[in-house]
Structures are given as structure tokens and as C-alpha cells.
Amino acid sequence: MENAKKDRRTLCGHLRLNCLKICRYFISKRPFVIIVHQDKIFIGNNYNFAFPSPLAQNQKEVADLKTIIVCLKQAVDVSQLKIDPTTGQLLTASAPKKISDFDKNALEEAIRIKERIGAAEIYTVTVSSEDAKPVLREALAIGADKAYLVNDQSLQNVDTWATAYVLAETIKKIGKFDLILCGETSLDSFSGLVGSRLAELLNLPQINSARKISIENGNVTAERTLESAYETLKSKMPALITVTREINQPRIPSLMMIMKASRKEIVTWTTTDLNIQKEKIDEKVEVTEVLAPKTKRKKIMITGENTEEIAGKLAKALIQEGIIRR
């Protein structure tokens, strides 16, 4: 009996929320009925209106997913890297930066989840020794609701441990969340460790390299391709998932979205705001050298009068290499 009363109250509240739609209906037609059936509420004799019942949602989680956090790295755009012709050094400092591709997939996935489920807020978190605001504006234009940037000089040359540590402290300060999404690796350093490290620091269940994600009843299910098997894993939320590039095709923001993004908030913190002691983010590993890979190749171009001649010469060369056995 108590329960029935409570249910009725929830329902009335829900109807009030949707009253605009219902009023419009009133004006046009009457009499009308309200039917609550399973997970839907129908209004009108011909079921003209239907919305999900809040009672059903209680069991179905849907409304429970409130906050998705996406970790975004500002990475070196590796396709625009140049090599100093005299020293042979890689010019990483002057190379343009962008959101690491894999993280863009994570952001896109968060937006798609939000579009399916509604209600969720998407926050991005970035750790950088540089002012990454221009890159974060793009994330806001694509669809994030708010961006957090931890930016100070002590974050120069941080390794995966320190990055994950600062991300973890930032997320703790942000507070409650249901899902954390990260790219499975980063465009420039290609380590693929930060997501797992972060999960460990926050003591979260973790699924890496997901190429499909679905959410139901407070659980998240992810499909992934391992070296010799497909695997589907399920976990309670909150959880951390890293995504592959196959999972989706990130959208390109429209001019409208870009303009709207300028009104969204970028919260900037330093490690001091997060009470992070310097020793905690000392390097555990150190990069001693970055070398351009050497390739010694023969670079013999095979030419000829016609295709047959060229093919004949190539076949002969390969046989002479001793790789192809007669």
C-alpha cells in the first residue's frame, strides 16, 4: 500500500513535468485517458502520447547515469612532425597539437551514450604543462558540457604514472561519476597505460580496448577483440573503459556548436589546487633519447618497356634474393 502511494506520487510528478505536451493535447481533444503500462505512460484514447514511465526507469538504470568523464590528451599531431635536416632530431616542441584521436573516439562515444539515454553530463579532464584551452574548446564544440584542465609547469615530461595520478586526483575533486572513458592509447606516445593506471588508482573495474559499449540496468557491457578471441565483458558502474578507433566515427562540430561552446566553462586547476605533493609525481621512468628510425633499404626501381618485362625483372630479383624457392 505504502509503495502504491509512492508510485502514484512519482507518476504525478512525472506528468507535471510533461504537462506542456499534455495541455496541448487537452486543447485539441477530450475526453482522454492515462494508461500506465509496463515501462511506458500513454495518454489519449489512441495512445497519442507515450513517454517512458519513471517507475520503469528506476529499475532500468537509465536515469542513474548522470556523469560521464572523458580523459583527453593534447597530443603532438604526428602527421605534421618534421625532422631537423641537419641534426636529424625530431622537432616535437614546435609540432602542432590536437586532441589525441583515440580520445576523440572516447568523447564521441560519451556523446552517443548521452544521446541514447539523455540526462547525462559530459566532463572532459586534461592534464598538461601547456595551456590546452584551444584544444578543449574543440571538445566543448563537439559536445562536452564542461572541461577541466590541470595546467602547470610541474607537469612537464610527466610519465604515465604521474599523468594517471593527477587525473585521479582531479576526478576525485570533481566528485561523483558513473563512467570514465579514455582512448586505449595516445597518438604520440602510444603507451596505452594511463587508462589502466587510472582504474587502479580509483579502484574501478576496467575494460580496455572496447569496440562497442552498451549500458543497461546499471551495468556496462563492452565488446573487444583480443589476440585470438572476441570477448564480451560486463561490469557494474562506475567503471572505466578504454576505446579503440573502430568504435565510432567522431563528428565534426558545426559552426553553431562552435559558437555555443564559447559559452561553456573551462575549469583550470593547478597541482596546488589539487593538493598534490611534488614527490608524488616524480618520474618513475625517464626518456633518455629519441632517435629517428634508421632504414637501410636498397631502393631499386624496376622499369621496363611494358608490364610483362617489369614483372619478369621483379620476379627474377625476388628469386635471386633467395626468398622464393624454385
Place this chain on the structure above:
Amino acid sequence: MSENRGVLVFSEEYDLMLEMIGKGREIAKELQTELAVALVGSNVQKKASELIKYGADKVFLVDNPALERFQAERYLSVLHNLAVDYKPDILLIGSTKNGKALAARLATRLETGCIPDCTRLSVDKKGRLIGERITYGGNAIARVTFRSRPQIVTIPAKVFEKLEPRDRNGEITKLDVKIEDPQTEIVETKPLETSSRNIEEAEIVVSCGRGLEKKDDKILLERLAEILNAQVGNTRPLAEDRKWFTEWVGLSGHKVKPKLYIACGLSGIIQHVAGIRDSKIIVAINSDPEAPIFEVADYGVVGDLYDILPALTEALRKQLS
């Protein structure tokens, strides 16, 4: 000086573990220390003596039905226990997707560093491990070393070679370890239709890129592959954008090191090249004389793959008969 000693090897993939034992032996010898292997799973005890033949001094055997399938928290608790009790100086962990997540979480639990996907390992004068790995999207090789202990590295398949098995002395220690409950549940697993390892082991690979106009045109490569007893591969856009295939060769896909790699209608963008760099001979067939693939090729042909491939297949058929 840290009190950590010895090298500990682990992978859930048996062959990869043998390869790492091969390299681990070398490092252990240089550091005058011992090489231990964590043999973890269900019903695996029969493999323990074989690991000694392949080069292990010690085998820590953790055999438990709960370890039948790889589940992150279960395996993590086993490795964490071993790392705390045995205090290895170096941990070599196989760079599978599961192995990498395990290494990252273990390194975090132990508040130490991790160098992923090392393609080369050495020891410096101070006895520190130096790992080499590909970074900047294949544009560079980084040399990385440790400032923390234990030193954890992950190693991809086919980077190092296993030793010839022989009779050696070693010690097998059976351990009872407290195993954590998993936080994720395996809903389903099914084997990959194509064994992804085939291409990594192939002696000859014939690969195509976006120069291929239709999925069915792959038959041109397959005909050539048949004569050469080769495996057929492709670039990532054919999988990711066109959805013709599910796998690809390259930095983020399969790394191959065949004796011969024939690249047809692919431009040779750095991320693809990073996965074929260890090939002995590279042949490039591309209609664009400026294509970067020619820079990393031993033999280059400027031409249409639709003409060259059938002609090459025919020429080889003639010359080989």
C-alpha cells in the same frame, strides 16, 4: 641500492612467455641473477618442467581453477603477491591486450614505472634496464630507463626468440595465493575466425591498401599469395573505413617481420610502415612515383596494381616452374 633481485617473466600466452624467457636469460646472466617464471592458470602444472628446459631457473606455479580464464583482478592479485614476496628487480610481461592492462595496474599498485611494448632491451652500466620502443606514430624510437623499482616492461610477440629446449636444473615452487574477486564478468568469448597470429608468423606477406577498388579484387593478391605460399594483409582504412576486413598490419595492428613484404596500392604512411619495418625485403607497387612507400622499399615498381599483380603472378609461375 634496492633490495630487489632477479627477473620474473609472465604471460598468459605460452609461446610469448617462452620468447621472453629467451631474452630474460640473457639479462639475468648479465646481472648475475636468476630467472623466474610465473606459471599461472588452471591445470598448468604439467608445463612447469618444460619452462625449466626453455631456460627458467625457478618456476612459481599458481594452479587454481579460478584462474582458468584471464580475469584482470584475479591475475593481478597473483602477480602482485609474487612481486611483493619474491621482490624481483625486473618483470617482463607479455604485451597482449590483457597483459598490458595487467602490467599497468601492477606497476600502479607497486607505485613503479612501466615501459610498454619494448622492441629492444638492454642493461646499462648501473644495472638499469633500458627499453626501446616506437613512439610519435612510428616517427621515432625512444630509449627509456627506470627511476623506480621493480622495473616492469611489456614485450610484444615475436620480438625475441625462444631458446632450444635442453635438460637443465631448476626449482618448481607451488604457491597458494589469495585470489581477488573479479570486478568484471565474462559474458561471452568466441575464437577469432581468422587466426591473427598467422600473418605475424608468415614468411611472405602480400598486402594492399586503398588502391584496391573492391573487396573482391583481393583475389589478385590471393592468386599471388598462393604461388608464394604467403599470407594476405591490408592497411587500416580497409578495415576501419571500408569495413571489408577486421584486422590490419601496422603500428596499431599486426606487426609483421616476414622475409618478403609486398606492398600494393598502399601509400606507406608511417603508422603502416612501423608494423613492417622488420621485414627483410620490402617490395612496393604503387601508381604514384612520389608515394612514401618507395622510400622504405628495396624494390619499387611504379604502376597500376591491377596490371602488375597478374603479370607478376604469371612471371613467377613461369620462372618457378
